[in-house]
Amino acid sequence: MIAYKSTLLNRTEVAEETMAFHFEKPRNFLFKAGQYIDLHLLGSEPDRSNGLTHTFSIASSPLAEDLVVTTRMRDTEFKRALSAMPIGTEVQIEGPMGSFALHNNTARPAVLLAGGIGIAPFLSILSHAAMEKLRHPIFLFYANRYFEDAAFMEALWKLGEANPRFRFVPTFTRLPKNYRGWKGETGHISPEMLSTHVGRLRGPIYYLAGPPAMVAGACRTLCEAGVDQDDIRTEEFAGY
Numbered sequence: 001m002i003a004y005k006s007t008l009l010n011r012t013e014v015a016e017e018t019m020a021f022h023f024e025k026p027r028n029f030l031f032k033a034g035q036y037i038d039l040h041l042l043g044s045e046p047d048r049s050n051g052l053t054h055t056f057s058i059a060s061s062p063l064a065e066d067l068v069v070t071t072r073m074r075d076t077e078f079k080r081a082l083s084a085m086p087i088g089t090e091v092q093i094e095g096p097m098g099s100f101a102l103h104n105n106t107a108r109p110a111v112l113l114a115g116g117i118g119i120a121p122f123l124s125i126l127s128h129a130a131m132e133k134l135r136h137p138i139f140l141f142y143a144n145r146y147f148e149d150a151a152f153m154e155a156l157w158k159l160g161e162a163n164p165r166f167r168f169v170p171t172f173t174r175l176p177k178n179y180r181g182w183k184g185e186t187g188h189i190s191p192e193m194l195s196t197h198v199g200r201l202r203g204p205i206y207y208l209a210g211p212p213a214m215v216a217g218a219c220r221t222l223c224e225a226g227v228d229q230d231d232i233r234t235e236e237f238a239g240y
């Protein structure tokens with residue numbers, strides 16, 4: 001695996017306690033939308049051996065200038081180091097890795113199921129699909145507990161407006177009924193919710209990303225709804 005040098009360019013808050021980190025995209029670093037990297041924060045020892053590494057899906061499109069990753073800012077050693085890093089700090093990136101990429105057959109719809117920060121690889125896939133005018137019908141079901149937890153909502157609504165083949169379905173699992181006039185979906189992603197928006201559940205390819213418990217739950221839901229396991233692709237954010 002090749003290790004590339006990069007630098008931190010910017011950090012932005014994208015939801016409550018959730019940050020996006022923009023890194024310089026190393027020259028010759030090519031990846032497919034949906035892939036991930038290992039991000040090494042270099043250590044302070046002379047040989048830098050006391051560095052820290054975490055895995056992150058790339059949230060930006062392969063055609064974008066920066067490499068963006070996004071995460072919930074918990075009080076862990078890695079995230080304390082990441083949030084304290086001055087702009088311009090050098091890091092190492094290893095990758096790209098993974099095969100969580102959109103299928104080629106545009107006749108088969110893609111149904112994306114994101115739990116919380118599991119939105120990261122889908123943001124890359126959707127931005128890329130919009131830029132390249134890919135012809136797949138795409139449905140995104142995006143589950144968060146509250147409005148405040150849902151990152152990149154504005155960008156996702158805009159992608160929905162720009163691409164007639166893309167339907168965006170956010171759902172909130174702990175929102176009281178009619179909260180602030182919300183008329184969209186509430187509750188966990190269920191077979192009924194999927195059928196309402198997708199229609200026939202056998203046919204599409206399903207992509208699931210998020211914490212392992214969410215991915216396992218969504219997988220069970222799909223199998224109970226009769227979806228063939230061969231049509232389900234998953235990216236578990238191990239460590240959540």
Ligand SMILES: Cc1cc2nc3c(=O)[nH]c(=O)nc-3n(C[C@H](O)[C@H](O)[C@H](O)COP(=O)(O)OP(=O)(O)OC[C@H]3O[C@@H](n4cnc5c(N)ncnc54)[C@H](O)[C@@H]3O)c2cc1C
Binds near residue numbers: 071079120237
């Ligand atoms: C393919 C892949 C893609 C991923 N993409 C993303 C992504 O895009 N965004 C993202 O945020 N994450 C992603 N992850 C997960 C990421 O690599 C981290 O594991 C995650 O962000 C948690 O990091 P952390 O620093 O909060 O916890 P860590 O410090 O790494 O802790 C790991 C585990 O230990 C537990 N833990 C931590 N501290 C303690 C403690 N003191 N006592 C007991 N238990 C503790 C945590 O709850 C967690 O379960 C991805 C993982 C994989 C495998």
